[in-house]
Amino acid sequence: MNKIEIKPGIYWVGGIDWHIQDFHGYKTHRGTTYNAYLIIDEKVVLVDTVKHYLYGEMLARIKEIIDPSKIDYVVSNHVEMDHSGSLPKILEEAPNATLITSVQGEKGLRRHYKRDWNFHVAQSGEELSIGKRTLVFVHVPMVHWPDSMVTYIPEENLLLPNDAFGQHIASAERFDDEIEWGVLKEATATYYANIVMPYGTQVGKALEALGGLDIDMIAPSHGIIWRSRIPDILAEYVKWANHETEARALIVYDTMWGSTERIAYALAEGLSEADVPVTVRSLKNTHISDVMTDLITSKLILIGSPTINNGMLPSMGGFLTYLKGLRPKDRLGFAFGSFGWGGQAAGEIEKFMKDMGWEVPIEYVNLKFVPDTEELGNVKSIGKELGKILG
Amino acid sequence: MDKYRCTVCGYLYDPKKGDPDNDIEPGIEFSDLPDDWTCPLCGASKDQFEME
Numbered sequence: 001m002n003k004i005e006i007k008p009g010i011y012w013v014g015g016i017d018w019h020i021q022d023f024h025g026y027k028t029h030r031g032t033t034y035n036a037y038l039i040i041d042e043k044v045v046l047v048d049t050v051k052h053y054l055y056g057e058m059l060a061r062i063k064e065i066i067d068p069s070k071i072d073y074v075v076s077n078h079v080e081m082d083h084s085g086s087l088p089k090i091l092e093e094a095p096n097a098t099l100i101t102s103v104q105g106e107k108g109l110r111r112h113y114k115r116d117w118n119f120h121v122a123q124s125g126e127e128l129s130i131g132k133r134t135l136v137f138v139h140v141p142m143v144h145w146p147d148s149m150v151t152y153i154p155e156e157n158l159l160l161p162n163d164a165f166g167q168h169i170a171s172a173e174r175f176d177d178e179i180e181w182g183v184l185k186e187a188t189a190t191y192y193a194n195i196v197m198p199y200g201t202q203v204g205k206a207l208e209a210l211g212g213l214d215i216d217m218i219a220p221s222h223g224i225i226w227r228s229r230i231p232d233i234l235a236e237y238v239k240w241a242n243h244e245t246e247a248r249a250l251i252v253y254d255t256m257w258g259s260t261e262r263i264a265y266a267l268a269e270g271l272s273e274a275d276v277p278v279t280v281r282s283l284k285n286t287h288i289s290d291v292m293t294d295l296i297t298s299k300l301i302l303i304g305s306p307t308i309n310n311g312m313l314p315s316m317g318g319f320l321t322y323l324k325g326l327r328p329k330d331r332l333g334f335a336f337g338s339f340g341w342g343g344q345a346a347g348e349i350e351k352f353m354k355d356m357g358w359e360v361p362i363e364y365v366n367l368k369f370v371p372d373t374e375e376l377g378n379v380k381s382i383g384k385e386l387g388k389i390l391g
Numbered sequence: 392m393d394k395y396r397c398t399v400c401g402y403l404y405d406p407k408k409g410d411p412d413n414d415i416e417p418g419i420e421f422s423d424l425p426d427d428w429t430c431p432l433c434g435a436s437k438d439q440f441e442m443e
Contacts, residue, residue, distance in 0.1 A: 104432065141433040142399055202399065202433075 015054025031170030042131025079108030270383020
């Protein structure tokens, strides 16, 4: 196994999960990695671990570099099991190691593993000298769990931010200049949209706290390490944290017998005539976590469902539950649907949008059974009108 | 006694229980918490709470 040295004396010792496609409900088309880092100094430090089933890979990588029993400190920046899952085994290999984590980190790790490890709870801003280098621990609560912490090494200008700046990409490459930027940007956007988006305010605070630091490498806990594209990705993070979008439209719908789909396409036609770039996603074919990648850049969100048994389709109910949790702000919304009788779905979707704090400039459209040519013409006009409002 | 929920992380402040992590005794109304009190889970400030 080749040693992967990211800075002199600092090694990537993570695991590559080529096969994972479902990350607690988030579709990970490209797999992922769990990144752990080994720092060789007067003290030996392991920062984070890997998901339990890749422990062997991490251990083998560590053994290429040093006898694991020589590890003095293990830093757990985040309790979630994809990063903490190998703690029990590595702490058996390194029984004298101190486990450094945040206040909530200790509570969380005790609840997960029921072990009385040799904990050291780091306060935010606490520094630890490990020889030539210093570790600085900064709490970043809710980026993206209460326990979340980052580790900064000032002598190396190296930030180890755990899940922040991460992406689900399994690859042979480790650095941002070794992989195509469009792929990397999209994977980072998808990750932000599905994992970090609810906590824009907290991301803003974290960026502020980290703003004064000299950083020339950001090594997250998933995917590619940043060294050449740091200004680019910081700029994207600022935009996402502020819920800044583009003048684009996203249409998300599901359909029973094709009527709601026809309305969706009529809206798309009207929007196109108003020169608005529009993306059309059917929940039958597009995973909800992929819809979020489109949603993160779109200002105008059009959502449609037929009514079934006095409510919306369950696929739409699931999507809206997911969307509610991710809390996208500052959007324009428009609801639509079709029905045979009852017809509650479109109104429910519009109410959802208003409850989310979105602006709804035009009242919903709800058409009985199969829309006719005139009705579709009117829907197209609404699309055009929405396009004009979007500007 | 009204309960207040943190809009950031979902923590629920229940006056009947207080907030032992921040040395807040049971029986303290949310409005009577100090201005610099923060969510014991995620550190959000008081203005980020909403009444349940």
